[in-house]
Every structure is written in structure tokens, then in C-alpha cells.
Amino acid sequence: MGLVTKRTIKSWLQYLVATPFYRMYDVTIDDNFFNLNKSTSQVSQDEISENITIEESNRRCYEMKRNIFVSLLEKRMYQKLAI
Secondary structure, eight states: OOOOOOOHHHHHHHHHSHHHHHHHHHHHOOOOGGGGOOOTTTHHHHHHHOOOOHHHHHHHHHHHHHHHHHHHHHHHHHHHOOO
């Protein structure tokens, strides 16, 4: 298993940004991320990845999704209160 390329990430983000969830919460993508000239070709996979179980990975993924959802809801509520 190799590293995920910026091209792959950009393709997925371009797809996701057009989905109803991203549009509803006005999620945008900062293209500056893709213009960084840092190379990861010399970084070994062991330096990047963690040795965690599938269960731990799933738990972290669930928590991350929940935190993103809560953050987006808080942002939306703040915007409504600011009006």
C-alpha cells in the first residue's frame, strides 16, 4: 500500500465539494494545499503510518466524522446568531 497522491485527494475533494452535504454546510477547498512543492517521495511509509488495529482505525474515523459534523453545525448556528 502506497501513499495517496495529491491528485487522488484533489479528485475526491472535487467530487465531495459538489455533494449536498458539502454544499449545505458551505464547505470549501483551499487550492493552496495542492500548490505546495514539498515532496514526500523520500519519506518512508513507516514514518507516516501508525500501527493500529482496524477497530481503532474505524473508531478514529467515526470520531473524526462526528467532530466535523459538530463543527459544521456550530459554524452554521453561529452564522445564524450573528445575523
